[in-house]
Amino acid sequence: MNSVKISIKFVFSLLGIIAVSGFPVLISGLVKGEVRFLEYIQSIRDALASLWPIQELSVENYRIGREVPVFPQIFEYISYSLQILFLALTSAILLAVILTILTMLLPEPIRERIKMSLYFLESLPDLLVIMLVQFAVIAFFQKSGILISKIAVVNGERIYWLPVICLLILPMIQLYRLCMLTFQEEERQMYVELAKSLGFSKVYILLVHMFRNAIISVFFQSKKTMWFMLSNLFVLELMFNLPGIMLFLRDNLSPTIFLLTVLSFFFPMFLLYSFGEWLFLRHFRGKEVV
Template identity: 65%
Template sequence: MKTVNLLIRFVFSIAGIVLISGLPELVKGLLAGELQLKGYAASIQSVLSNIWPVQDFAVFNIRTQRDILLFPTIAEYISYSLQILFLAFAAAVFFAMLFTVATMLLLEPARERIKSVLYILESVPDLLVIMLAQLGVILIYQQTDVLISKIAVVGGDRIYWLPILCLMLLPAIQLYRLSMLTFQEEERQMYVELARALGFSKAFIVLVHMFRNAVISVFFQSKKTLWFMLSNLFVLELMFNMPGIMLFMKDNISPEVFLVAVFSFFVPMFLVYSLGEWFFLRHYRGKEVG
């Protein structure tokens, strides 16, 4: 049943992406005061037929003013963006969980002060984080003559750790706060009281019993965090001049490029969460202290 549900969700998601690829034609008709459903359907059909076979499809590049083959050119941009996105996501989850566990070992007043600070930090704009990071690199270079990271991509170079840091910082704070709420909810459960009565230490209860139950909820909450990071990826690529998929779409805007780009992000994200859902529900559900 689970497999069938996953397949249904996948098929409907794919269908939704395909339908969205034809929206420009529908919006154009609405702006003209007409509901051009035939034109919308023809646009979708055109997009699907144009990108097949994918190895022969070419798009007009605004920057170079010439046609370029979509594949394998786009694969390099997709790969770079996915590396930055998932490395930043993994770092955000790791640090959020690490700080959550450490915070849960503190007294309640200290936790509440930390949560208040997190609410403030969450309101910091992502653009400000990127600018401060770049300014920090410049100031360090001026003071020490040591360039700890490039602040923009030039030519065929790649930069990783600074963009990853900028992309993961706010999501890590957001996930940290959500994880704190989840762990505190778990702390009020009966199995925690029973573990205390049996003489288990606070660290043991947090690390073993609470963690394996709270991590399931945190995993599903992280979906919103990953989508939040994806929305910030365009700003990041623009500020660092990164040759990622967002800038590729900017220079090669077309329904076909949009369709391929969305597929390239949706499929790995769907697989990650489908496998994660299967793993957590299979290995952790119902394993509370009894």
Template identity: 45%
Template sequence: MRVIGGILLKFFLSIIGIILIGGLPVLLSGIGHRELRLQAYVQSVKDIIYALFHPGDLTYIIIGGQLERDLFPYIWDPISYSLLVLFSAFLLACFLSILLTILTMLFSQRNRDRIKFTLYLIESMPDVLVILLSQLFVLSLYKQTGILFFEIASVATERAFLLPVLVLAILPTVQLFRISILSFESEESKDYVTLARSIGLGKLVILTFHILRNAVVSVFFQSKKTVWFMLSNLFVLELLFNITGITRFLMSTLQPKMFTIAILSIFIPLFVFYTLGEMVLSKKANKGEEI
């Protein structure tokens, strides 16, 4: 019960923080006149809280437009689209980083250093450059073969999905690889690995059945930084691929209520995902399933 209480407290404090941040633009809008609009800020926070309890009453107007729309159910489509791309790219990055780590660990230390150096160079590339190069690569393949392997932009009848997922996963894969290779190399020097080698277990078996289950715990807890990095790239991705996702919706209407709801739509799934993951890993550790 204490654990659940701590989780709920963390959740509600996070919600309160997001609500308070959602009203900040109103508070800071008077800085140009050397004043903080405290009264307007309090009213904005009240409006946000009211909107959260009465979402069916919400409408929005796109910047530069005149048409007023109901927020629900319209907003579910960009939310689901963005979350599907985000989680698919994250899971792909996790899988590829672990796979690359296991393959790298099979090489000698000298070759490992070469592989790590190459991937670190890739990590230093700007995200916009990665996206543009991927689109140019697909267009080049289409020009050579006449086959469009991936949709390079979303249109009214077709949605780009596979290529955005692949592109969004590239740099996070390298980031997670950097974390996982350090974890694997740290585990490699421990006594249980020496024992496993002494009884004749092969290197691949030790990596996949022993080191992996311990190293993946560290990778999971440190992957939160990678998710925040992916969120920062999500807007650029949606813009360049013409994806009607939640971050583009966020930029199309700068009302505090809409901003808060958009942030909550991203925060809540991520909070649930990491909370469940931490609970599962903690239970396994308590049961001694970690070697």
């Protein structure tokens, strides 16, 4: 049954991505007071038709003013962006869970103060966070003479840890707050009171019983976090001049490239969360998934 739901979700998501690829035609028509539905349908058909033969696909690069081949260069842009994205997501989840576990061992008043501070930090703009990190690197270099990381990429170089840190900060804060809410909800459940009455320690109850149930909610909450990180990825690539797929899309904007870009993120994410959903439902909740 679960596999049928996943298949239906995949088909509708794919159809939605294809439909969105033609939106620029609709929007440009609405700006002029026109409904260009036929042109919209035609743009989708052209985008799908241009994908074959895919190895011969080329696009007009507006920055350099000439056509450039899409393959195999686009794989380098896609792989670099996905590496940054998944490194940041994994780090954000791990840090959020670890900090939540440590926080849950603290007294209740301290926990509430931490939660209030997270609400404030979560509202910080992503652009401000990136700029503060870059300024911190520059200030450290001026004081010590040590450049711990480049703050911008030139000649197609690749940097990892500083962009990853910039991308994970706000999602980690968001997940940290959501994790605390989830763990506190689990703390009020009857099985926790029963475990306490049986003499189990707070650490044991937290790591064995509460963690088992709360981590499922954390996993599904990370879906929203992933989309939030995707929205920040363009700003990150722009600020660091990263040779990623978002900047490639900006320089080669067309329905075909938009479709390729979205699909390059959709397939890995769909596979990751479909596998995770199957794993958690089967092994953590003990349900047999067909």
